[in-house]
Structure formats: C-alpha cells, structure tokens
Amino acid sequence: MSPLIESFVRHFGEMGNRWGINRTVGQMYAYIVLSEAPVNADELSAELSVSRSNVSMGLKELQSWNLVRLQHIAGDRKDYFTAPEDVWEIARTLLNERRKREIDPTLTVMRELLMDKPTDTSERYAQSRIEDMYKLIEMMTHWSDEIQRLSPKQLARMLKLGAGVSKLLS
Amino acid sequence: MSPLIESFVRHFGEMGNRWGINRTVGQMYAYIVLSEAPVNADELSAELSVSRSNVSMGLKELQSWNLVRLQHIAGDRKDYFTAPEDVWEIARTLLNERRKREIDPTLTVMRELLMDKPTDTSERYAQSRIEDMYKLIEMMTHWSDEIQRLSPKQLARMLKLGAGVSKLLS
DNA sequence: ATGCATTTTCACTAATTACTGAAATTACAG
DNA sequence: CTGTAATTTCAGTAATTAGTGAAAATGCAT
Numbered sequence: 001m002s003p004l005i006e007s008f009v010r011h012f013g014e015m016g017n018r019w020g021i022n023r024t025v026g027q028m029y030a031y032i033v034l035s036e037a038p039v040n041a042d043e044l045s046a047e048l049s050v051s052r053s054n055v056s057m058g059l060k061e062l063q064s065w066n067l068v069r070l071q072h073i074a075g076d077r078k079d080y081f082t083a084p085e086d087v088w089e090i091a092r093t094l095l096n097e098r099r100k101r102e103i104d105p106t107l108t109v110m111r112e113l114l115m116d117k118p119t120d121t122s123e124r125y126a127q128s129r130i131e132d133m134y135k136l137i138e139m140m141t142h143w144s145d146e147i148q149r150l151s152p153k154q155l156a157r158m159l160k161l162g163a164g165v166s167k168l169l170s
Numbered sequence: 171m172s173p174l175i176e177s178f179v180r181h182f183g184e185m186g187n188r189w190g191i192n193r194t195v196g197q198m199y200a201y202i203v204l205s206e207a208p209v210n211a212d213e214l215s216a217e218l219s220v221s222r223s224n225v226s227m228g229l230k231e232l233q234s235w236n237l238v239r240l241q242h243i244a245g246d247r248k249d250y251f252t253a254p255e256d257v258w259e260i261a262r263t264l265l266n267e268r269r270k271r272e273i274d275p276t277l278t279v280m281r282e283l284l285m286d287k288p289t290d291t292s293e294r295y296a297q298s299r300i301e302d303m304y305k306l307i308e309m310m311t312h313w314s315d316e317i318q319r320l321s322p323k324q325l326a327r328m329l330k331l332g333a334g335v336s337k338l339l340s
Numbered sequence: 341a342t343g344c345a346t347t348t349t350c351a352c353t354a355a356t357t358a359c360t361g362a363a364a365t366t367a368c369a370g
Numbered sequence: 371c372t373g374t375a376a377t378t379t380c381a382g383t384a385a386t387t388a389g390t391g392a393a394a395a396t397g398c399a400t
Binding site for chain 1: 376378379
C-alpha cells in the first residue's frame with residue numbers, strides 16, 4: 001500500500017476510534033473509499049494485516065451502516081465492495097445512521113419523560129430543561145431532514161451563503 | 171433522586187457511551203444539567219453511587235470540555251458546578267469541542283496529503299477522493315462557524331425555514 | 341505553622357470491547 | 371449431488387478503558 005494511502009488509512013482508524021467506530025472498521029472503510037476498483041475481503045485482510053474473520057465482521061458492520069455496496073465481478077466468486085462515488089452521499093448516510101443511533105432514542109425518552117406529571121419543584125425544573133433540549137434537538141433534526149433533500153449544487157450554494165442567511169431572514 | 175431524573179440520567183449515560191463520552195461522565199453531566207442548584211462532588215458521588223475519585227476525574231473532564239462552570243458558595247469550602255442555562259450554549263460548546271477533536275485533526279492530515287505529488291494512478295485517485303472530502307468538510311465547518319454567530323432567535327427562524335432556504339436561493 | 345476538610349493522583353482491579361483461529365456454514369461450478 | 375472456494379460464526383484470549391480505595395496534595399481557618 002502506498003505511503004499516502006497508508007497515512008490516510010491510519011489516521012482514519014484513529015479517528016473512527018474517537019467516533020465510536022472501531023479502529024479496524026475505520027481503516028477498512030478508508031481503504032475502500034480510496035480504492036478505485038472494488039475491494040474484496042482478502043485484500044483488506046492482507047493490506048491491513050487483520051484476520052480474515054475480523055474483516056468479515058467489519059464488512060458486515062459497514063453494510064449495516066449502508067456505507068458500502070456489495071457487487072460481484074463476473075467469473076469471480078468473491079464478494080467485492082465499493083463506497084459510493086459521491087462523498088455527499090457518504091456524509092448523508094453517516095449523518096442519518098448516527099442520528100438513528102444517537103439522537104432518535106434520546107428524543108423518544110425525552111418525549112416520555114415530558115408526559116409525566118412533575119411531583120415536586122426539582123422535577124418541574126428538570127422537565128423544563130428537558131423540554132428546552134427536546135425543542136432544540138427537534139428543530140435541528142427537522143432542519144437537517146429538509147436540507148438533505150437539496151441537490152449537491154443547491155447545497156454548495158447554501159453552504160457558501162453561510163451566515164448570509166441571517167441577512168435573508170431579516 | 172426522583173424517578174424522572176433518574177431515567178434521564180441513566181439514558182444519558184448510555185448515550186454518552188455511544189458518543190465516546192464515558193457512561194459515568196455522561197450521567198454526571200445529565201445530573202448537573204437537570205439540577206437547578208449548583209452541585210458538588212459529594213452529591214454526585216452519593217446520588218450516582220460512584221466513587222469520589224471517579225467523580226473528581228469526571229469533573230475534570232467536563233471542565234476541560236467547558237461544559238460546566240465552577241462556582242463557590244459563600245461559607246462553604248466545596249467546589250460547586252452548574253451547567254449553562256442556555257441549552258443552545260451547551261449545544262454550541264459540544265459541537266465546537268467535538269469538532270476540535272474529531273474534525274480539525276482530520277482536515278490537517280488531509281491538507282498535508284494533498285500537498286504530496288501522486289506517484290501513480292492509485293495515488294492520483296486517492297487524492298481526488300481526499301480532495302472531495304476535504305472540500306465538503308471545509309464547507310460544512312465554515313458554514314457551522316457562521317451559523318454559530320446567530321442569536322437564538324435568528325437561529326430558530328432559520329431552522330423553521332428549513333428547506334425553504336432553497337427557494338430563497340433560486 | 342497546625343489541623344481539618346476537600347480534592348487529586350495513582351497503582352490496582354473490574355469490565356468492556358476488539359481480535360483471532362478453528363470449525364461450521366453457505367453457495368456455486370462441474 | 372460432490373467438491374471446493376468463500377464467508378460467517380463463535381468461543382477463547384488479548385487489549386483497552388473505566389472505576390476504586392488508599393495515600394498524597396491542596397488550601398483555608400485558626
């Protein structure tokens with residue numbers, strides 16, 4: 001593996017680590033993203049010096065996150081994987097999956113807790129805090145939903161606009 | 171601790187876990203956020219059944235993340251902590267801290283890798299992928315920077331607008 | 341300075357998470 | 371079907387991360 005690719009793969013593994021994605025899976029994904037040709041499990045196992053079984057687990061995880069596409073190559077029995085060519089699609093998938101795992105369950109719990117009648121002052125205060133958080137998170141996710149419908153071009157335009165939005169608003 | 175508060179604290183601990191924040195620290199923060207009065211280490215230790223030393227570590231971590239304010243109460247030698255009253259401020263801090271830890275180092279690495287001259291086709295392809303990612307991430311962080319300057323009111327207005335932005339743009 | 345309350349540090353243990361190799365399963369060509 | 375390549379599962383082990391208690395350090399009132 002070329003040094004350039006290796007540095008990126010290494011770094012991505014470290015980062016994955018901080019994101020709750022395990023190091024090996026992070027490395028695997030970095031490798032797949034940077035590969036023009038579809039990649040198979042043996043290649044990952046060899047290039048990243050990771051056991052074949054570990055690669056299998058990792059691929060399963062990447063598939064469950066919808067981050068890779070499985071494809072077959074004619075005359076070859078192996079499974080090959082690629083990452084989407086559009087990085088914005090990758091980002092979108094990542095954001096959605098994280099939200100499903102990290103935000104939605106929290107909203108559900110909060111919604112339930114807000115239904116309870118407060119029994120004392122401390123509960124009343126706690127609920128008001130939870131409500132504030134709930135509203136903020138709900139606004140943000142709702143907004144993110146809508147943003148995702150934008151085409152890459154519209155998105156780029158909006159991002160460039162930046163805080164200019166505030167001018168448009170006023 | 172009342173059941174309502176306890177459920178929230180428990181859940182937040184679990185979630186913190188998925189975010190790379192450790193469970194106990196997550197619980198501690200949830201407890202502080204829901205407390206109207208400033209909280210001291212002994213209270214946390216007692217309410218969450220966690221060793222006093224562990225609380226000390228956790229508070230240090232929360233302070234390093236700028237998520238709590240230390241304050242003293244007259245006639246009391248203990249350190250007391252509170253969370254900011256504005257939830258948007260908490261969110262902003264959280265986003266910034268995560269970015270500092272998770273995004274910025276990646277951008278630095280990518281920038282460096284993009285300076286290298288590609289030595290073969292695979293490196294050329296890898297660089298083009300890295301460049302795509304770099305541009306996307308840079309746009310998003312730049313945009314997030316500017317959004318953070320909005321007042322809570324402007325923010326609410328923008329969030330409500332949602333995809334309506336696209337109409338404004340065209 | 342001395343003594344006491346509080347906080348921090350740190351070596352150790354507990355718990356969790358990641359990884360492996362061997363065995364089992366699947367899936368396809370002949 | 372049968373044989374073989376490929377993949378998956380899983381029990382065991384390694385590595386990492388979290389949590390504790392005891393001891394050290396800090397800081398303040400007297």
